[in-house]
Amino acid sequence: xxxxxxxxxxxxxxxxxxxxxxxxxxxxxxxxxxxxxxxxxxxxxxxxxxxxxxxxxxxxxxxxxxxxxxxxxxxxxxxxxxxxxxxxxxxxxxxxxxxxxxxxxxxxxxxxxxxxxxxxxxxxxxxxxxxxxxxxxxxxxxxxxxxxxxxxxxxxxxxxxxxxxxxxxxxxxxxxxxxxxxxxxxxxxxxxxxxxxxxxxxxxxxxxxxxxxxxxxxxxxxxxxxxxxxxxxxxxxxxxxxxxxxxxxxxxxxxxxxxxxxxxxxxxxxxxxxxxxxxxxxxxxxxxxxxxxxx
Numbered sequence: 001x002x003x004x005x006x007x008x009x010x011x012x013x014x015x016x017x018x019x020x021x022x023x024x025x026x027x028x029x030x031x032x033x034x035x036x037x038x039x040x041x042x043x044x045x046x047x048x049x050x051x052x053x054x055x056x057x058x059x060x061x062x063x064x065x066x067x068x069x070x071x072x073x074x075x076x077x078x079x080x081x082x083x084x085x086x087x088x089x090x091x092x093x094x095x096x097x098x099x100x101x102x103x104x105x106x107x108x109x110x111x112x113x114x115x116x117x118x119x120x121x122x123x124x125x126x127x128x129x130x131x132x133x134x135x136x137x138x139x140x141x142x143x144x145x146x147x148x149x150x151x152x153x154x155x156x157x158x159x160x161x162x163x164x165x166x167x168x169x170x171x172x173x174x175x176x177x178x179x180x181x182x183x184x185x186x187x188x189x190x191x192x193x194x195x196x197x198x199x200x201x202x203x204x205x206x207x208x209x210x211x212x213x214x215x216x217x218x219x220x221x222x223x224x225x226x227x228x229x230x231x232x233x234x235x236x237x238x239x240x241x242x243x244x245x246x247x248x249x250x251x252x253x254x255x256x257x258x259x260x261x262x263x264x265x266x267x268x269x270x271x272x273x274x275x276x277x278x279x280x281x282x283x284x285x286x287x288x289x290x291x292x293x294x295x
Contacts, residue, residue, distance in 0.1 A: 002046075007038060008039070008042040008045075009075055010028065010075050011028060011030070011035045012038075012039060012071050013071050013072055013075055015039065021039075026281070046067075049063065049064075050064035050067060079116035079117065080116055080119065083117055083119045091121060092122070092268070093123075093124060094124070094269060095123075095124040095142045096123055096142070096144050096145070097133040097137070097145035098125065098126070098127055098133075099128070099129060099146065101148070101214075101230055101231060102231065102234055102256060103125075104234070107125070107279075113275060114272055121268055123272075126141075129185065129187040130148055130149060130189045133147060134147065137261065142261075143260060143261050144261075145258075146258055147256070148189060148231065148254045149189065149255055149257055150193070155259060157257060157258045158255045158256070159255075161253050162232050162256065163232045163252075163253045164251040164252060165241040166228075166242040166246060167228045167235055167240065168221060168224065168239065168242050169239065170238065170239065174224045174225060174227050175227050175242050175246050178204050180203055181205075181225060181226040182195075182207050183220040183227070184207070185212055185213070185214055186212050188217075193251060193252070197249040197250075208225060209226070221239055222238050227248075231256075256280055258273065258276060
């Protein structure tokens, strides 16, 4: 009887999720060689190839795709069992505030992992603008917030920095029209940046929407009735970053900052903070079918 090892399965899932051995090693806090050895051990145990290494970029084989489904369930079940049997000390609630445009793809992965470790700790997710989240933090309504800002306050910590890009409908023409029609929420922190740069460049503009609803803004941009601005890694699939040749001014970059009320000696909050740091430190994962050669 052959038994699958949970450590090797966890490494296998991490390589698939992170897009390669390098990122998986960082996520697992292991060396690249250790992850590679675990993958080889898993292939040797099963007697099958899990990766197709014949092309410039490797991909999961049919067997690898099949195993990935089982591996996810086995790892999740393992984490749930361990969590439920060892988490009696950790109960309570944490309120996490995140601007809507940086929720994906990091926050769902962080919350899923956190819940598997601390199933009795409830995480309330509050999605709002950076300005509103700072105000909520001052009022004590949230415990941890992420923000998108040009600078970092003394009590904040920068996790990463992303370019701010002009966005429009895929193949759209709205960026060519003058006055340039803009779509931003009333409290969007990017709005004054965009208006300042357009004024400095002498480009006429007008606001196409006055709304606090992000969906209304996205609808206008998606319909090619206006343009907007989003962080490069948060542009949804139904929109695209405008090319440099669009002759609109450069918008610079924004910091993703972390703020929290509780001290890091709070073990549960410290774990959540660590997951957020790790999540935003990683580049966006490649598609599962494009695992890099390092595996």
